[in-house]
Amino acid sequence: MASRSGYRPPKIPEMTVHRLSVYTRCLLQLEEDGVKTVSSQELAERFDLNSAQVRKDLAYFGEFGVRGIGYYVSGLKAELQKILGLDREWPVALVGFGNLGSALFHYRGFSRQGFRIVAVFDDDPGKATREVDSVPIFPSRDLAREVRARGIQIAILAVPPEAAQTVTDRLVAAGIRALLNFAPARLRVPRDVRLKNVDLSIELETLSFYLAKGSR
Amino acid sequence: MASRSGYRPPKIPEMTVHRLSVYTRCLLQLEEDGVKTVSSQELAERFDLNSAQVRKDLAYFGEFGVRGIGYYVSGLKAELQKILGLDREWPVALVGFGNLGSALFHYRGFSRQGFRIVAVFDDDPGKATREVDSVPIFPSRDLAREVRARGIQIAILAVPPEAAQTVTDRLVAAGIRALLNFAPARLRVPRDVRLKNVDLSIELETLSFYLAKGSR
DNA sequence: TAGATTGTTAATCGATTAACAATC
DNA sequence: TAGATTGTTAATCGATTAACAATC
Numbered sequence: 282m283a284s285r286s287g288y289r290p291p292k293i294p295e296m297t298v299h300r301l302s303v304y305t306r307c308l309l310q311l312e313e314d315g316v317k318t319v320s321s322q323e324l325a326e327r328f329d330l331n332s333a334q335v336r337k338d339l340a341y342f343g344e345f346g347v348r349g350i351g352y353y354v355s356g357l358k359a360e361l362q363k364i365l366g367l368d369r370e371w372p373v374a375l376v377g378f379g380n381l382g383s384a385l386f387h388y389r390g391f392s393r394q395g396f397r398i399v400a401v402f403d404d405d406p407g408k409a410t411r412e413v414d415s416v417p418i419f420p421s422r423d424l425a426r427e428v429r430a431r432g433i434q435i436a437i438l439a440v441p442p443e444a445a446q447t448v449t450d451r452l453v454a455a456g457i458r459a460l461l462n463f464a465p466a467r468l469r470v471p472r473d474v475r476l477k478n479v480d481l482s483i484e485l486e487t488l489s490f491y492l493a494k495g496s497r
Numbered sequence: 498m499a500s501r502s503g504y505r506p507p508k509i510p511e512m513t514v515h516r517l518s519v520y521t522r523c524l525l526q527l528e529e530d531g532v533k534t535v536s537s538q539e540l541a542e543r544f545d546l547n548s549a550q551v552r553k554d555l556a557y558f559g560e561f562g563v564r565g566i567g568y569y570v571s572g573l574k575a576e577l578q579k580i581l582g583l584d585r586e587w588p589v590a591l592v593g594f595g596n597l598g599s600a601l602f603h604y605r606g607f608s609r610q611g612f613r614i615v616a617v618f619d620d621d622p623g624k625a626t627r628e629v630d631s632v633p634i635f636p637s638r639d640l641a642r643e644v645r646a647r648g649i650q651i652a653i654l655a656v657p658p659e660a661a662q663t664v665t666d667r668l669v670a671a672g673i674r675a676l677l678n679f680a681p682a683r684l685r686v687p688r689d690v691r692l693k694n695v696d697l698s699i700e701l702e703t704l705s706f707y708l709a710k711g712s713r
Numbered sequence: 714t715a716g717a718t719t720g721t722t723a724a725t726c727g728a729t730t731a732a733c734a735a736t737c
Numbered sequence: 738t739a740g741a742t743t744g745t746t747a748a749t750c751g752a753t754t755a756a757c758a759a760t761c
Binding site for chain 3: 320321322332333336337339340344346347348349350351352
Binding site for chain 4: 296331
């Protein structure tokens with residue numbers, strides 16, 4: 282493993298990265314619609330943001346606009362895709378092929394941005410040794426081998442919470458660098474592995490706060 | 498203490514509501530583990546927060562602690578559940594029973610906090626007229642009738658993006674007050690309807706930013 | 714050139730954190 | 738009482754927004 286000491290790039294706010302992703306989708310749509318240029322003002326209006334916010338977000342990475350004109354849609358799209366690493370395909374491992382895993386497998390949002398699920402792992406004997414849509418399903422003991430063989434750096438975790446940490450440790454040992462976790466479990470990963478948790482129920486709880494408040 | 502006539506409830510930051518929900522889960526766990534009291538410091542450490550943050554979040558709603566002691570776990574848990582509206586059961590409609598809908602139906606995080614899916618809607622003729630785990634499945638034309646009959650205020654949306662806005666309009670017309678949307682679509686709802694979008698792929702895109710950055 | 718819109722600096726706003734008197 | 742920890746105020750930090758010279 283490479284040592285990570287020394288140089289640290291200027292810190293980009295997480296919200297900026299998030300918005301970059303949002304802008305990219307919008308630009309994709311605008312390009313499809315045949316729109317050639319867009320101003321920070323137009324972009325901002327679509328998301329209830331301030332136009333200065335949009336310009337500032339972009340300014341972290343360079344100067345992409347033209348004064349008096351705005352931004353060329355396909356040019357900016359290409360730049361943002363490059364910044365976000367969406368200008369390439371990422372082979373992804375899907376671990377867990379129950380209801381949720383199956384839903385995620387068929388979810389079109391992933392492949393639309395270049396994330397390709399190239400291997401599925403599940404220990405149900407009825408599932409392993411089979412495949413879905415030409416993607417092979419392996420038992421989890423094959424994890425390390427397949428992750429290495431396929432150069433997979435990203436894993437999507439959709440296993441029961443009890444199994445989550447064990448599987449995570451294996452993934453990390455196999456060299457996974459980023460984990461999108463759907464299991465309702467707190468996972469521990471080394472500092473150099475990126476982990477994002479998707480909590481399917483926490484938003485529901487904040488929603489009920491507002492409903493309860495109304496009736497208090 | 499503010500005088501009765503001049504009092505205006507302070508605006509609660511969304512992040513505070515979010516953290517309240519996080520604290521509640523933690524307290525649930527602590528209670529199970531038989532822990533009686535917890536300090537803001539201990540609570541904060543579990544989530545890499547500052548102890549003042551915890552105290553400030555709680556202070557929006559009242560004084561729940563004891564100086565020199567901390568907080569009584571079950572007392573605070575009960576208070577937070579009340580604040581979040583988790584001290585009751587919420588009947589919930591699940592709209593869409595494909596892979597994702599099915600995964601959400603079986604997801605235990607919802608029911609654990611008192612959200613009960615009491616009706617499922619899907620227009621697949623093979624699914625309607627049937628039921629899952631004693632929960633009836635209706636065609637979506639029955640939406641208004643069932644939502645009203647069951648006093649449902651919250652809906653979980655797991656339909657294809659093309660159908661999302663149509664279904665949303667129906668739900669709103671039927672009197673739904675909060676929507677948790679899993680469809681990758683931008684929905685328009687009246688101002689008094691709460692909408693939260695869960696985007697299953699956006700976090701993946703921010704993850705790839707960090708991986709791409711590493712290799713830049 | 715005149716109008717439009719960028720990139721950037723300075724001002725503002727809001728959220729986090731430090732500090733500490735109150736008090737169990 | 739002595740030690741611990743709250744609730745709250747004041748200081749700090751960071752993110753958003755306004756403003757505007759630069760320039761297409």
